[in-house]
Amino acid sequence: MQIITEKLVSKTIKKRASNTHKGSFGRVLTVGGNAQFGGAIILSSSAAVYSGCGLVTTATDPTNFASLHARLPEAMVIDFNAGQELTEMLAKVDAVVIGPGLGEDAKALQTLTLVFKTIRAEQILIIDGSAIDLIASHHLALPNAKLIFTPHEMEWQRLSGIPIGQQSEAKNKVVQQELNGIVVLKKHHTEIYTDEKTFQLHLGGPEMATGGMGDTLTGMIAAFSTQFSSELVAAVVSATYVHSFIADQLGKTQYVTLPHQIIEHIPQAMAHFAASKTNA
């Protein structure tokens, strides 16, 4: 496994060109957040905005509209139950996050199925949380798109069939090939499986063990993927690195690092890596 280095991240996070506008930095749609788990999709959407995505739209349960806008006025919202609205929005974006707080009821399944049916091959689809569990429990066929799976170990067990104690590099790699996408297996020392290589993260620690931490990572991966789109693997690896890099920085003085605190520090951390590239 290749250990992810600061150098790779610095190479990936580019200094922004002057002659640009919001449309230059990608359009992301985040889909999730039922009445119980609104926080998950707020965190995912916030992470996408704070990671520099030009335009973020959130498809969620209408009960979350007011809280989402109160926390994140930069995001636009649509109802994830309204088929036509969701279909139209899916046509306009570069990347989609599906799953944070989506839940696993019939409505969630319907929303996931619509996304799978509508997504196009050139679009990036980040599949997390409840969406992974729905795929596993309903044996759903995967769509033709640039797929990125972000399971924790239990979600990976459900999706891959490999029990937690037996998730070896060789076994995980076989399933990654079958899934035909990138797999970010989240745990202490997260592993990232791609067609060419397997990466390992040597940052992050138990200060990150708060609900919503993985939801936050999904938005970062989406925004990095749309901005640094020439190398999708490098974008995913870099987002994962920066997420834990911030946690470790905050962890020097904090016992726990909360997901919303990670999000607030993303712009600073990205500036740090963009600058270290210039000086390299």
Ligand SMILES: NC(=O)C1=CN([C@@H]2O[C@H](COP(=O)(O)OP(=O)(O)OC[C@H]3O[C@@H](n4cnc5c(N)ncnc54)[C@H](OP(=O)(O)O)[C@@H]3O)[C@@H](O)[C@H]2O)[C@@H](O)CC1
């Ligand atoms: N604020 C919000 O709205 C939030 C909403 N959320 C949303 O909730 C939905 C359900 O997601 P979920 O992850 O909470 O539940 P689930 O998939 O059942 O996993 C937990 C089970 O797996 C086990 N486990 C083993 N290894 C593990 C590992 N490395 N990392 C983690 N768990 C591990 C673990 O073991 P145990 O704790 O029992 O030891 C337990 O048995 C999903 O849509 C998500 O987005 C959350 O993000 C929270 C904040």
Ligand SMILES: Nc1ncnc2c1ncn2[C@@H]1O[C@H](COP(=O)(O)OP(=O)(O)O)[C@@H](O)[C@H]1O
């Ligand atoms: N002990 C730990 N060491 C390193 N990283 C951790 C640790 N505990 C949690 N994390 C990180 O926090 C995130 C948790 O993701 P996940 O379980 O999906 O959270 P949630 O669904 O609540 O948002 C992952 O990125 C994981 O690597």
Ligand SMILES: [Mg+2]
């Ligand atoms: Mg999760």
